[in-house]
Amino acid sequence: MADPVLSVTNLTIRERNGHILVRDVTLAVPRGGVLTLIGETGSGKSLIAQAVFGLLPPGLEASGQIMLAGRPPIAAGDSRALSGLWREQIMLIPQEPSLALDPTMKIRRQMALAGLDDEAVDPALAAFDLPVHSVDLYPFALSGGMAQRVLVASALGVGAPIIVADEPTKGLDAERVTQAIATLRQLAAAGRSLLVITHDRHMAEALPGTLAIIREGVIVERGDSARVLAAPESDYGRTWLEADPRHWSRSARCCDMSDLALSAHGLAFGWPGAPLLFKGLDLHLPRRSILAISGASGGGKSTLADILLGLRRPLAGSVEWAGADIVADPSAIRRFRQRYQKLHQDPIQSFVPHLSLARQFTALESVKTGLSVARALPPLLERLKVKPDLMDRLPREISGGEAQRLALARILLLDPTVIIADEPTSRLDPVVQRETMALLRQLVDDAGLGLVLISHDRALLRSVADDEIQLDAFKT
Amino acid sequence: MSVAKATNTMLRVILLRVGQALATAALLASLCFAFVHMLPGDLALRVAAARVGDERVTPETADRIRREEGLDRPLIVQYGQWMKSLARGDLGRSLLSGKPVVQELAYHGAFTLQLGLIGWLLSYLIALPLGVFAGFRPGGIVDRATDVLAVTLASLPTFLVGIGLVTLFALTLRWLPPAGFRTSAHMVLPAVTLALSLVAFSIPIIRNAVLEVRAAFFMTYARVKGLSPPAAFRHHGIRNAAIPVVTFAALQFAFVIDGFVVIETLFNYPGLGELLVKALIARDVPVIMGAGLVIGFSFAIVSLTADLLRLWLDPRALEAVRV
Numbered sequence: 001m002a003d004p005v006l007s008v009t010n011l012t013i014r015e016r017n018g019h020i021l022v023r024d025v026t027l028a029v030p031r032g033g034v035l036t037l038i039g040e041t042g043s044g045k046s047l048i049a050q051a052v053f054g055l056l057p058p059g060l061e062a063s064g065q066i067m068l069a070g071r072p073p074i075a076a077g078d079s080r081a082l083s084g085l086w087r088e089q090i091m092l093i094p095q096e097p098s099l100a101l102d103p104t105m106k107i108r109r110q111m112a113l114a115g116l117d118d119e120a121v122d123p124a125l126a127a128f129d130l131p132v133h134s135v136d137l138y139p140f141a142l143s144g145g146m147a148q149r150v151l152v153a154s155a156l157g158v159g160a161p162i163i164v165a166d167e168p169t170k171g172l173d174a175e176r177v178t179q180a181i182a183t184l185r186q187l188a189a190a191g192r193s194l195l196v197i198t199h200d201r202h203m204a205e206a207l208p209g210t211l212a213i214i215r216e217g218v219i220v221e222r223g224d225s226a227r228v229l230a231a232p233e234s235d236y237g238r239t240w241l242e243a244d245p246r247h248w249s250r251s252a253r254c255c256d257m258s259d260l261a262l263s264a265h266g267l268a269f270g271w272p273g274a275p276l277l278f279k280g281l282d283l284h285l286p287r288r289s290i291l292a293i294s295g296a297s298g299g300g301k302s303t304l305a306d307i308l309l310g311l312r313r314p315l316a317g318s319v320e321w322a323g324a325d326i327v328a329d330p331s332a333i334r335r336f337r338q339r340y341q342k343l344h345q346d347p348i349q350s351f352v353p354h355l356s357l358a359r360q361f362t363a364l365e366s367v368k369t370g371l372s373v374a375r376a377l378p379p380l381l382e383r384l385k386v387k388p389d390l391m392d393r394l395p396r397e398i399s400g401g402e403a404q405r406l407a408l409a410r411i412l413l414l415d416p417t418v419i420i421a422d423e424p425t426s427r428l429d430p431v432v433q434r435e436t437m438a439l440l441r442q443l444v445d446d447a448g449l450g451l452v453l454i455s456h457d458r459a460l461l462r463s464v465a466d467d468e469i470q471l472d473a474f475k476t
Numbered sequence: 477m478s479v480a481k482a483t484n485t486m487l488r489v490i491l492l493r494v495g496q497a498l499a500t501a502a503l504l505a506s507l508c509f510a511f512v513h514m515l516p517g518d519l520a521l522r523v524a525a526a527r528v529g530d531e532r533v534t535p536e537t538a539d540r541i542r543r544e545e546g547l548d549r550p551l552i553v554q555y556g557q558w559m560k561s562l563a564r565g566d567l568g569r570s571l572l573s574g575k576p577v578v579q580e581l582a583y584h585g586a587f588t589l590q591l592g593l594i595g596w597l598l599s600y601l602i603a604l605p606l607g608v609f610a611g612f613r614p615g616g617i618v619d620r621a622t623d624v625l626a627v628t629l630a631s632l633p634t635f636l637v638g639i640g641l642v643t644l645f646a647l648t649l650r651w652l653p654p655a656g657f658r659t660s661a662h663m664v665l666p667a668v669t670l671a672l673s674l675v676a677f678s679i680p681i682i683r684n685a686v687l688e689v690r691a692a693f694f695m696t697y698a699r700v701k702g703l704s705p706p707a708a709f710r711h712h713g714i715r716n717a718a719i720p721v722v723t724f725a726a727l728q729f730a731f732v733i734d735g736f737v738v739i740e741t742l743f744n745y746p747g748l749g750e751l752l753v754k755a756l757i758a759r760d761v762p763v764i765m766g767a768g769l770v771i772g773f774s775f776a777i778v779s780l781t782a783d784l785l786r787l788w789l790d791p792r793a794l795e796a797v798r799v
Binding site for chain 1: 692693696698699700701702703712716789795
């Protein structure tokens with residue numbers, strides 16, 4: 001590459017015990033160009049982004065060099081020197097938007113602190129299709145997708161010539177993915193250089209430049225993006241591309257509507273001072289079936305999930321768990337709680353941060369009588385393809401995909417009737433996504449579960465769900 | 477959420493909680509009534525002994541007091557009478573001094589409040605800089621030293637700390653008076669004793685709050701966005717770290733007005749604790765019940781203040797109340 005603006009040379013990232021997570025990776029981002037890095041969950045692709053910023057989690061060590069054009073190389077482990085490049089030279093669009101925002105400060109001030117004055121805020125919001133009032137909200141009132149867009153908008157207010165986007169489409173619906181792609185292309189056209197880390201195939205296809213595929217910490221293939229996507233040379237590259245939901249076969253089943261695990265009638269909900277998110281919503285979930293709920297980012301998908309789980313009261317309507325209306329009779333919630341479970345959008349956050357995973361699983365024994373985690377967990381982990389040695393770690397020490405599979409294992413130990421999965425695979429790469437979906441389908445069929453699947457990815461939903469509800473149709 | 481709605485929510489919380497506080501206080505006073513009457517011995521005789529002295533008390537004096545103060549009426553009638561007066565805002569008169577209970581409580585309560593406030597403020601003057609510093613340099617000298625200090629102070633009973641201070645500063649160095657309440661110098665030793673007993677628990681809380689916030693990703697990200705470390709802490713750190721600390725500090729203040737007996741007795745300080753001990757010995761029922769009311773109510777008000785501060789600091793908590 002003639003003129004790399006950012007080059008990473010022989011980057012190796014290892015744990016203190018010597019276990020290597022990323023091996024000898026060499027990358028170059030051309031000036032004004034795009035380098036896209038794709039790979040499976042836990043492959044180490046996000047670690048590379050963290051290493052470039054000197055932000056590796058404690059316990060990990062990096063070796064190798066990071067060099068910006070016209071500057072002396074910096075040792076990959078030298079966090080202090082790397083932090084000197086922040087904002088002026090390199091800017092990060094982080095992958096966990098909810099964690100990157102101060103929970104106690106309204107968005108407007110946070111954007112102002114990032115250098116966007118009031119005049120710059122409104123165009124920035126408009127560019128990302130964010131409602132004007134969203135800057136006067138606290139982060140908890142934003143959906144995952146909205147928070148992500150707020151961060152992209154603020155990051156663009158910063159003049160750094162190099163932008164590293166770590167999973168920039170995580171939690172965005174298809175339309176917004178297209179927008180995000182357009183924005184990134186716009187950035188590239190304006191002369192910014194991009195390192196994009198993603199597992200979203202649409203994004204990989206739409207970005208020009210170079211593509212690198214990483215697996216288990218090693219780059220298995222790289223080359224011109226269009227060429228690699230059209231005809232991958234490595235086996236893994238081929239598997240990855242075939243796993244796209246658009247290539248899955250359509251699920252077609254019929255269900256027994258007389259055996260309902262969950263139903264709701266006439267549901268309405270809205271935040272104070274804002275129009276209703278939905279009203280007059282009915283849904284029916286028979287056992288052994290998957291009901292998909294789709295809708296735009298910020299449209300109330302996660303809120304609907306909370307209502308179905310009895311975590312939030314609707315403004316109107318009823319929710320029936322095995323025939324008992326939990327809105328009219330909240331005591332039913334306690335009786336059936338264990339059987340109605342949620343698989344969270346952000347699995348790492350659903351674990352207690354300072355306890356090892358093993359201890360958190362053992363704690364389930366106090367919730368469910370007769371449960372032996374030591375006996376029930378190992379076969380489950382094997383089925384979910386989770387390495388047992390992960391159990392000794394803290395939640396922040398595992399990847400998002402591993403966390404999602406462990407969160408699923410935790411729910412399955414409770415022997416649920418209904419699982420409400422909120423974007424369960426949005427953080428997983430296509431291969432693991434397909435495996436997880438196949439697994440969910442199998443669980444639904446074998447154990448007689450009802451599954452509510454919430455996603456913005458309609459191709460994915462159509463391929464696995466028995467029925468679909470589009471939330472946008474119930475907007476007021 | 478709009479400002480008007482937030483204020484509305486706050487008002488609802490306040491009204492509800494003040495009502496709960498009053499009910500709790502009345503319940504506590506009623507328990508005091510029940511317990512005093514369950515104590516063995518003749519109540520009128522104890523009151524008489526306290527009034528005229530143990531040697532000069534006779535059964536006749538006791539009978540006279542029993543008649544005069546209406547202690548011969550059925551307990552339920554006495555209790556009903558007290559509740560009726562309470563509804564009018566009248567706490568009755570002390571059986572011992574004959575003064576209105578309100579006056580006794582106000583006099584002694586002012587002393588306790590003064591000592592409590594000074595001791596509590598002093599404790600945070602000590603704990604905040606040490607805790608914040610330790611949170612910025614975990615494992616450093618200040619962190620390890622404060623850790624030892626906190627563990628030591630936490631494991632020493634308050635009266636031992638007090639006796640130690642008296643021995644050193646009053647009896648040996650003769651810098652300060654050992655006990656009493658005539659001058660402001662008299663406040664120093666009890667206030668320091670109190671402060672040290674509070675510091676033992678607040679330093680670790682502050683240190684951990686600071687440490688936790690500093691490790692939060694939004695702090696790192698604020699720096700990636702270009703804020704200097706001090707600016708990041710000023711804008712994003714302080715408020716987030718303050719959430720657990722403020723709640724804890726308010727509860728410690730409740731502990732101060734509740735746990736004053738040891739320090740007040742040790743320093744012969746005329747606060748509520750001393751009043752309560754005297755009243756218990758003399759079986760001065762109206763004063764005991766009045767003190768029960770005051771303690772219960774102030775505990776509830778302090779914890780209400782803690783909740784309101786938390787709602788103000790943390791928008792998520794406000795949201796949780798509303799839904």
